[in-house]
Amino acid sequence: MNDLILITGASSGIGYEMARLLSARKFNLVLVARSATKLEALKRELEARDGIQVHIFPCDLGQPQAAQTLYEKVRQRGLDVTMLVNNAGVGVYGSFSDTDLEAELSMIQLNVSTVVALSKYFLQDMLVQKRGRILNVASLLSFLPFPYYSVYSATKSFVLAFSETLTAELEGTGVVVTTLCPGPVDTAFNTEAMWKTNAYKANQPVSPAAVAEQGVQLLLTGTGKKIVGFNNWFISQLPRITPSAIMMKIKKNLASQRSS
Numbered sequence: 127m128n129d130l131i132l133i134t135g136a137s138s139g140i141g142y143e144m145a146r147l148l149s150a151r152k153f154n155l156v157l158v159a160r161s162a163t164k165l166e167a168l169k170r171e172l173e174a175r176d177g178i179q180v181h182i183f184p185c186d187l188g189q190p191q192a193a194q195t196l197y198e199k200v201r202q203r204g205l206d207v208t209m210l211v212n213n214a215g216v217g218v219y220g221s222f223s224d225t226d227l228e229a230e231l232s233m234i235q236l237n238v239s240t241v242v243a244l245s246k247y248f249l250q251d252m253l254v255q256k257r258g259r260i261l262n263v264a265s266l267l268s269f270l271p272f273p274y275y276s277v278y279s280a281t282k283s284f285v286l287a288f289s290e291t292l293t294a295e296l297e298g299t300g301v302v303v304t305t306l307c308p309g310p311v312d313t314a315f316n317t318e319a320m321w322k323t324n325a326y327k328a329n330q331p332v333s334p335a336a337v338a339e340q341g342v343q344l345l346l347t348g349t350g351k352k353i354v355g356f357n358n359w360f361i362s363q364l365p366r367i368t369p370s371a372i373m374m375k376i377k378k379n380l381a382s383q384r385s386s
């Protein structure tokens with residue numbers, strides 16, 4: 127059976143670059159994001175360039191029923207997804223007292239509930255086939271909850287915990303779950319306010335193509351979790367040797383906006 131890979135958040139950034147890399151390796155793709163125009167353009171380009179099949183499903187995965195509707199539409203078209211990349215995600219930055227509740231609840235829906243629901247639906251089919259792979263995109267912040275990213279950090283801690291426990295539960299079933307944990311990446315994810323924080327000066331964002339390459343390797347042949355870049359791995363280890371109160375002060379400073 128040929129593999130068919132579904133990628134959420136394929137219209138830009140890491141998901142877009144993963145789609146391009148997987149297409150170049152001749153995988154057929156199912157691409158999901160809100161922007162129909164961008165997905166259509168990518169479909170046309172990849173089908174012409176690589177001779178693969180690309181199926182697109184524009185939808186808003188920040189809506190409560192979106193994962194179920196997407197799964198049903200994919201099945202109705204007779205598509206057997208063998209690999210799932212839960213990549214779509216957004217971030218909300220700012221003091222929790224000031225940030226928009228609606229934006230945060232929608233982020234929890236997209237970053238958490240949709241990841242759980244899509245994993246639940248597609249996993250059942252993978253278990254029947256006794257093969258499949260799920261890659262969840264978490265973050266460096268999964269290990270290091272940052273002030274001013276309070277709800278976002280919590281969503282990514284959730285993704286890591288969910289993903290790692292699933293990995294263990296599914297041992298021996300033929301289904302492998304992996305977790306990609308990038309540090310800062312130069313994508314549309316970052317708002318102007320985020321770019322002005324000390325963290326982005328101290329830890330320069332890397333290209334989405336570089337992160338996508340790591341993601342593709344992890345998806346196709348990897349196991350467990352992958353923190354992208356040695357510097358980010360080192361940063362993820364700091365809580366082990368730094369008292370938590372000091373660590374939180376450092377993180378608060380890093381997440382604050384530069385004065386100049």
Ligand SMILES: NC(=O)c1ccc[n+]([C@@H]2O[C@H](COP(=O)([O-])OP(=O)(O)OC[C@H]3O[C@@H](n4cnc5c(N)ncnc54)[C@H](OP(=O)(O)O)[C@@H]3O)[C@@H](O)[C@H]2O)c1
Pocket residue numbers: 134135136137138139140141142158159160161164185186187188189213214215216217236263264265266307308309310311312313314315316331334
């Ligand atoms: N950039 C970073 O610094 C960084 C660091 C660590 C982890 N990450 C994680 O990496 C993942 C990918 O982010 P990125 O950096 O590649 O950002 P990006 O360029 O903004 O891409 C996000 C993708 O998600 C899609 N998306 C957003 N909201 C959606 C919704 N409601 N329904 C369906 N699709 C939606 C976007 O497409 P549409 O707008 O067309 O819907 C886009 O394709 C996220 O999970 C993010 O948390 C990013």
